Amino acid sequence: MPNLPNLPENSRDLPNLRDQPLRRPISVAEHRARVAALVERTPVVRLPLTDCLGLVLAEDLVSPISLPPFDNSAMDGYAVRAADLAGADQDNPVELPVAEDIPAGRTDLVPLEAGTAHRIMTGAPLPPGADAVIQVELTDGGTERVRLFRAVAQNSNVRRAASDVAAGDRVLVAGTALGAAQLGLAAAIGRTELPVRRRPRVLVLSTGSELVEPGQPLLPGQIYESNGTMLAAAVRAAGGEAELLRFVPDEVAAFHAALEPRLAHVDLVLTSGGVSAGAYEVVKDALADRGVTFTKVAVQPGGPQGAGRYQGVPVITLPGNPVSSLVSFELFVRPALLAALGHERVDRPRVRATLSQGITSPAGRTQYRRGVYDPASGRVVTPVGGPGSHLLSAMALANCLIEVPEEVTELAEGDEVAVLVLAD
Structure with a gap:
């Protein structure tokens, strides 16, 4: 250990400097690994589809039905037998009687007889006997009789049953992040809820006797509290639930009194400020001998960091300068929260x-x-x-x-x- 400089005996930092060895800063990767090891995956819960956006599917999703579940029309037009339109063109249209109307949602289907047409809407079931749909733009739009100005091939404008998904198919695998398309698919196969990992509950705690609520007048030496708002928003953007606890003064007893009643209800405590080497570092003073390790990371901004467990609950302590705090969140906390949710990709592009x-x-x-x-x-x-x-x-x-x-x-x-x- 190198010799320490001579310091005044009344220096508040003297005990720390003399009693603690000078350690090299750890790397970004080392601290990231420490934080990642603290934050465990959250339990699996079943939630309504409307609550699943941004969460991660915890089990494979198997479809009980086919999509489409029946042959249906891809166009507004007429269901026909392709053979009945052979040779039709603009100068020599085929004219057929319109025997039925088939709107989307009709369930009592009448078979299509040869030499007739059924007017049909997009998504409506294809009647038995029909093998094609001609779009209304290629006809005169008749309701009792229709003139058809083009020949069509079999299967034209027809969506066949199971052409998208067959019953029994695995449509989504565990670990899939649930966005709009994935939730739409789940609804299309009849699911009302999904097994997902619940959102991590994070207590965001801002310390500092100098902090004042935005909107209040500032006295000399005071600043508006911003880290809490910023970090709570970052937690929510990463998929977590944030509880914001502001204006914890720089007193160890007050810190413990504010923190301890909330520990049973959170998965992670995230603090900002109070972790440097000077005096009045309340987070460090309150947690250093209670399971949280404070260290210096070889990074700029955000060198002073801490991580550990307090009464069994993971605690991550970030520096108080706002940019240091948010950059530290990006480097260390956000990846851990995404991993806790079950995401496989946790890094920014x-x-x-x-x-x-x-x-x-x-x-x-x-x-x-x-x-x-x-x-x-x-x-x-x-x-x-x-x-x-x-x-x-x-x-x-x-x-x-x-x-x-x-x-x-x-x-x-x-x-x-x-x-x-x-x-x-």
């Missing part, structure tokens, strides 16, 4: 792009600069703002993170970089 201007980065730390990525301009990325962890306005303008490896200290205009695309 990663692309290669060229820099529109040069940037610098500190040695020994992986830097994540905010940027605007425009694939239409030849895959160019433009840094937004500087590296400062307080530049929230730049974060709000960014649609990506520019990743600079820890061994790289300078990049020039035109250099290629890895970009994490943030847009969902």
